Structures are given as structure tokens and as C-alpha cells.
Amino acid sequence: MMTDFRQAAAALLAEHVEGLSEAEILALMETPPERNMGDYAFPCFRLAKSMRKAPNLIAAELAEKLSGGALFPRIEAKAAYVNFFLSQECLMQEVLAAVLREGEAFGRSELGKGKKVIVEYSSPNIAKPFHIGHIRTTLIGNALYKIYDHLGYETIRINHLGDYGTQFGKMIVAYRLWGCEEDVKREPIKTLLGYYTKFHEEAEEHPELEDQARAAFTALEHGAEEETALWNWFREESLKEFRRVYDILRIDFDSYAGESFYSDKMQRVLDELSAKGLLEESQGAQIVDLSEYKMPPALITKSDGSTLYITRDIAAAIYRKEHYDFDKCIYVVGTQQNLHFQQWIKILELLGYGWAQDCVHVGFGMVALEEGTMSTRHGRVVFLEDVLNRAVEKTREVILEKGVNTDNVDVTCRQVGIGAVIFNELSNSRLKDYVFSWDKVLNFDGETGPYVQYTHARAGSVLRNAGDAAGRALAAERWDCSYLRDDSAVELGWLLYRFPAVIVEAAEKYEPSLLARHVVDLAQSFNRFYHNEHILVENEAEKEAKLALTAAAKQAIRNGLTLLGMEVPERM
RNA sequence: GCGCCCGUAGCGCAGCUGGAUAGCGCGUCAGACUCCGACUCUGAAGGCCGCAGGUUCGACUCCUGUCGGGCGUACCA
Numbered sequence: 230m231m232t233d234f235r236q237a238a239a240a241l242l243a244e245h246v247e248g249l250s251e252a253e254i255l256a257l258m259e260t261p262p263e264r265n266m267g268d269y270a271f272p273c274f275r276l277a278k279s280m281r282k283a284p285n286l287i288a289a290e291l292a293e294k295l296s297g298g299a300l301f302p303r304i305e306a307k308a309a310y311v312n313f314f315l316s317q318e319c320l321m322q323e324v325l326a327a328v329l330r331e332g333e334a335f336g337r338s339e340l341g342k343g344k345k346v347i348v349e350y351s352s353p354n355i356a357k358p359f360h361i362g363h364i365r366t367t368l369i370g371n372a373l374y375k376i377y378d379h380l381g382y383e384t385i386r387i388n389h390l391g392d393y394g395t396q397f398g399k400m401i402v403a404y405r406l407w408g409c410e411e412d413v414k415r416e417p418i419k420t421l422l423g424y425y426t427k428f429h430e431e432a433e434e435h436p437e438l439e440d441q442a443r444a445a446f447t448a449l450e451h452g453a454e455e456e457t458a459l460w461n462w463f464r465e466e467s468l469k470e471f472r473r474v475y476d477i478l479r480i481d482f483d484s485y486a487g488e489s490f491y492s493d494k495m496q497r498v499l500d501e502l503s504a505k506g507l508l509e510e511s512q513g514a515q516i517v518d519l520s521e522y523k524m525p526p527a528l529i530t531k532s533d534g535s536t537l538y539i540t541r542d543i544a545a546a547i548y549r550k551e552h553y554d555f556d557k558c559i560y561v562v563g564t565q566q567n568l569h570f571q572q573w574i575k576i577l578e579l580l581g582y583g584w585a586q587d588c589v590h591v592g593f594g595m596v597a598l599e600e601g602t603m604s605t606r607h608g609r610v611v612f613l614e615d616v617l618n619r620a621v622e623k624t625r626e627v628i629l630e631k632g633v634n635t636d637n638v639d640v641t642c643r644q645v646g647i648g649a650v651i652f653n654e655l656s657n658s659r660l661k662d663y664v665f666s667w668d669k670v671l672n673f674d675g676e677t678g679p680y681v682q683y684t685h686a687r688a689g690s691v692l693r694n695a696g697d698a699a700g701r702a703l704a705a706e707r708w709d710c711s712y713l714r715d716d717s718a719v720e721l722g723w724l725l726y727r728f729p730a731v732i733v734e735a736a737e738k739y740e741p742s743l744l745a746r747h748v749v750d751l752a753q754s755f756n757r758f759y760h761n762e763h764i765l766v767e768n769e770a771e772k773e774a775k776l777a778l779t780a781a782a783k784q785a786i787r788n789g790l791t792l793l794g795m796e797v798p799e800r801m
Numbered sequence: 802g803c804g805c806c807c808g809u810a811g812c813g814c815a816g817c818u819g820g821a822u823a824g825c826g827c828g829u830c831a832g833a834c835u836c837c838g839a840c841u842c843u844g845a846a847g848g849c850c851g852c853a854g855g856u857u858c859g860a861c862u863c864c865u866g867u868c869g870g871g872c873g874u875a876c877c878a
Contacts, residue, residue, distance in 0.1 A: 266821080270820095274859075511875080527875090531876040535876090567804090567806080568872095592806085594806075662806085662871055663813085669827095677840085679840055687841080734817085746815070760833090760841075763837070779837095
């Protein structure tokens with residue numbers, strides 16, 4: 230572990246500041262807007278009232294009294310701030326030693342040791358296309374899983390398949406009416422989707438189809454033979470297709486227990502709800518009234534007795550707590566379902582489950598198409614697999630145009646193309662809606678996956694060209710950091726120093742984009758360093774210091790991208 | 802109607818638990834490959850941070866209102 234410099238500065242201040250604890254000082258410490266103003270700053274505004282003195286006077290007095298020793302050779306007042314200048318030598322030595330010693334474990338921690346976290350993500354509906362609407366939950370969930378794993382948590386990945394509900398009643402009815410076994414076998418999802426679309430068209434003129442669909446689902450729920458067989462078949466065929474996409478993305482799950490898995494665990498929910506006096510009948514349906522909490526009522530069962538989404542989610546939560554005994558259960562599901570999750574968590578609380586507060590809904594904004602909202606019913610979808618394939622093709626075009634530096638073009642195209650899609654998705658904050666654009670996913674310039682991967686490959690190339698010096702740089706315990714004084718090098722040192730903290734922050738905020746952005750910063754910084762400074766110089770001490778920084782940047786970029794779920798080619 | 806989310810340069814986005822001159826990418830314009838990989842780098846132009854109040858020594862950041870967009874709001878998930 231590296232020294233916490235911020236805390237060191239706060240400790241120094243604590244000796245001379247009255248009325249504030251070290252922890253409070255630490256909380257107030259900030260980073261100056263520009264490096265030439267120092268590395269840490271303490272604003273004195275807060276002290277002005279109690280000390281009855283102007284903040285800039287207080288700052289000046291504090292700066293006068295403080296002595297930072299080797300760690301902070303300069304401590305100066307500027308306006309109302311006390312600015313701490315960290316010894317670049319200390320910073321660089323620590324950072325290089327930490328990154329090069331820890332290697333791919335750099336950024337790892339024991340924060341989650343002994344704790345178990347469930348991440349539920351992806352969760353597509355069977356018999357429906359795996360489209361770009363699913364990309365966010367799939368990639369955000371996967372990245373969160375990797376990040377939590379890196380922080381020492383025991384993780385369980387659950388793909389809560391949408392494999393239950395009235396929609397399957399519709400599918401069953403449609404198949405009986407228009408189904409063809411060979412067609413389904415040949416192209417399962419597209420064929421089934423066709424039936425589904427046709428069902429909705431027909432149902433507009435023949436509303437009785439809807440009733441038939443509800444009846445079919447109820448039959449399925451009661452284990453009727455024909456319905457169950459059809460449903461099983463649809464599920465298997467769908468999973469085959471989903472797995473193809475997961476394989477491309479190198480995503481895996483520990484459990485595919487979808488909604489249907491809880492079908493036999495629903496009665497218990499109903500019993501518990503009614504034992505607590507929460508269940509009421511209303512218009513033939515069973516509901517939980519939540520008006521006291523300013524929410525609409527939650528429908529637990531429909532008037533025909535079949536269950537609903539929220540009932541299954543309650544059953545799932547209880548099952549998971551009892552089966553896995555999680556410390557945290559993360560649901561990566563779109564913000565459209567905010568109300569659903571609020572109702573659901575409230576009901577768990579009302580049932581007396583204190584662990585409800587360990588369940589967290591990680592929402593994200595919608596993906597729309599340029600021509601409007603996606604709609605499977607209207608066939609307005611972009612298949613995720615198509616996006617991935619086109620990204621790979623595009624990479625091939627770029628490689629053909631610019632030349633290759635790799636032994637296996639196919640592998641590299643896949644790594645870069647898929648990486649581009651993943652990085653593009655994960656570099657924006659999750660809450661914002663966005664419009665899917667082919668131009669944007671297929672653009673490889675600027676803040677993109679290929680840019681970061683390229684930077685990594687380039688750093689690798691420098692290290693290869695360095696010959697023995699690279700080995701010496703890596704094996705060393707100290708480096709002559711006086712050669713790493715260029716702004717770009719200093720900046721790079723800081724970004725490397727902050728890397729572990731960024732991973733923690735990304736986990737705390739369930740926001741992989743923080744990590745993605747940090748990796749871009751690292752890449753930009755390294756590219757600047759590369760251009761400003763010649764690395765492979767004659768002077769051995771200088772060369773080794775620069776190679777150490779190069780190797781450290783490469784390692785951090787690699788670790789960051791790996792945590793986002795990307796592959797990181799050595800050459801491209 | 803009510804609830805939640807979003808509104809920052811032409812476009813796409815950052816902006817740390819309020820703090821010192823609001824940043825990055827794309828695009829545009831002007832530059833840099835006899836030199837470690839130009840999928841790179843440097844510079845310029847481009848902003849009343851949706852609008853109006855309020856809290857504060859200080860507001861892109863917090864509160865209220867308002868406008869614009871998205872989503873949700875009982876038998877879909």
C-alpha cells in the first residue's frame with residue numbers, strides 16, 4: 230500500500246488547527262485546480278468565524294507554522310488556502326515501486342474480504358432478441374462484478390432471465406396457431422419474435438387472444454404438460470443464442486436462475502404477506518397498499534390468481550438471502566423500473582427483512598434509436614450481435630488501411646472491435662439516456678477503447694525495444710526520478726497514484742465510467758509523455774527511470790481495461 | 802395530474818462530499834513523422850453551466866419555482 234499523502238497533510242495541519250479534528254480536516258482537504266498551486270490544499274474559510282480572523286490571514290499563519298519535512302518540502306499560503314507541495318521524488322518512488330511490484334494485482338485490495346456480493350445483470354427475456362437495449366446492464370454488471378472481485382469480495386453473478394410471465398402465454402398461444410417446428414429450430418429467436426409480433430397484430434382485432442394468453446400462462450404456472458414442454462423448448466433455444474453473444478463478450482454467470490426458478494417459491498411470499506396483514510383484495514387482485522409511503526399499490530397477484538413480476542422479485546430476494554447470505558445484492562436494471570424497486574424494497578422492509586437495505590438498484594438510462602424508442606413488437610431493434618460483428622469488421626478495415634503489427638489478425642480484430650463497443654458503453658455515466666449511433670460506436674479516434682489499447686500496445690513496444698534495460702528498470706527498487714520532471718511525467722505519476730482509489734470509488738458509486746475515464750486520462754498522459762520525452766536515451770539511469778514509468782503506465786492501463794471487461798492486446 | 806431522472810462549447814460528454822481562471826473528445830482551422838508504433842501529439846477558435854429566485858464569505862454543484870426532454874404511474878416485465 231502506498232502512503233496516503235492527503236492524510237499526511239491533514240495530520241500536519243491537525244497539530245496547529247484548533248476546533249477541527251484530523252478527520253474533519255481531511256474531509257475539507259482538496260486538490261487545487263492547477264498543479265503549480267500545489268498538490269493538496271486546505272481552505273481556511275471555515276475557520277474564519279471561530280477564529281474571528283480573515284481566512285487569508287489564517288492561511289498565512291498556518292503556512293508559517295507548518296513544516297512538512299521531506300514529504301512536503303513546500304507549504305505555502307495562497308489567498309485563503311494553505312497549499313502543500315508534495316515531493317515529486319517521494320510520490321514517484323512510491324508509485325513506481327507499488328505498480329511494478331504488484332503488477333496485475335495493482336489496485337487490488339482486501340476491502341471486501343469475507344463479504345459476499347451478488348450482481349444481477351443482463352437478464353434478457355427469452356424468445357426475444359438480445360438487442361442493444363441489453364448492452365448497458367450486461368456490460369455495467371460485468372464491470373461491477375470484476376471491480377468488486379478485485380476489491381476482495383466474494384462475488385456471485387446472476388442472470389435473472391426473463392423466462393416467465395404473460396408474454397410466454399402469448400408465445401404459447403401464437404405457436405399453437407401459427408407455429409412451425411423447423412422454422413424455430415433453424416432460427417429460434419427471429420422466428421419466435423415473428424410469432425410474438427403477429428400475436429400483437431392479431432390481438433388488436435381479436436382481444437380474446439389476450440385472455441387465451443393469460444390462461445396459457447396460468448396453465449404454465451400450474452405445471453400443465455404441453456405448456457411446460459413448449460416453454461422449456463423456447464428457453465433452451467433462446468439460451469443457445471444468448472450464450473453466443475456472451476462468448477463474444479467473454480461474459481459468464483454463476484447462475485441462470487431466472488424468474489421461473491422462483492415459481493414454486495411464490496406461495497410462501499403470499500403466506501408471509503398475508504400473515505403480516507399486508508395483503509388486500511382489490512378488484513379481484515391481491516395488492517399491497519403503499520399509499521402511506523406515497524406509492525401506488527403493488528400488484529401481487531392478478532385477478533386470475535397468477536403472479537406478477539414483483540412477487541417473483543420478492544421471492545428471489547428472500548431465496549438469495551437464505552441461499553447465499555449476501556452482504557450486498559446489486560440489481561443492474563434500467564431506471565424505468567425505479568418505482569418497481571422502490572415498492573419491492575418497501576415490501577421487504579414491511580415483511581421485517583432488515584437486510585432489505587443491503588439490496589441496491591443500480592439504474593441506467595435508456596438506449597433509443599435514431600428513429601425512436603426501440604420496440605421488439607414493431608421490429609424496431611438493433612441486435613447486439615450485429616453491433617459486435619460490425620465493430621470487428623470495422624477494425625479489420627482500419628487494420629488493412631493502416632497496416633498491422635500483430636501475428637494474429639483475427640484475434641486482434643476481435644479484441645479491438647469488441648473493446649471499442651465495451652469502452653464506448655462504459656465511458657459515459659450510467660444514468661443518462663443516449664441515442665445509439667453506428668457512427669459513434671464505430672469511431673475509434675479520441676476517447677475510445679482502441680485509443681487506450683493503442684497506447685498500451687505502444688508502451689509495450691517501447692519496452693521491447695529497450696532490451697535489457699527494461700528488465701533492469703522492472704527489477705530495480707529505486708529509480709532516479711529527477712529524470713521524471715516533465716509535466717506529463719508528473720501528471721502520470723499522480724494518475725497512477727490515484728488509480729486504486731478510483732477503483733474503490735467506482736465500486737462505491739456503482740459507476741464503471743469513473744474507471745474508464747481514469748484510464749483515458751492515463752493514456753492521454755502517457756502519450757504526452759511519449760511525445761515530450763525521449764525514453765530510450767543513452768544515459769542508463771535516465772532510461773531506466775523512464776522505462777519504469779512506461780511499464781507502470783502500461784500495467785495500470787491493462788488493469789483498468791481488464792476490470793472493464795476488455796481484452797488488452799500486446800500489439801495491434 | 803403526481804413521482805423519479807436528465808438539461809454544461811456546433812455535436813458527444815467530465816466537473817471529486819459547494820471553493821481559487823468551468824475541462825476532455827469529435828468536428829473546424831493551423832501545425833508536428835530522416836527521431837522509441839501518426840489508431841499519436843501541439844496550438845487556435847468555440848460557454849450568461851436551460852431560465853428565475855433563494856441559502857452561503859463563496860453555487861455548474863444545495864433549496865424553491867419555471868421551461869424543455871425522457872421514464873414511470875393496477876392485472877406487461
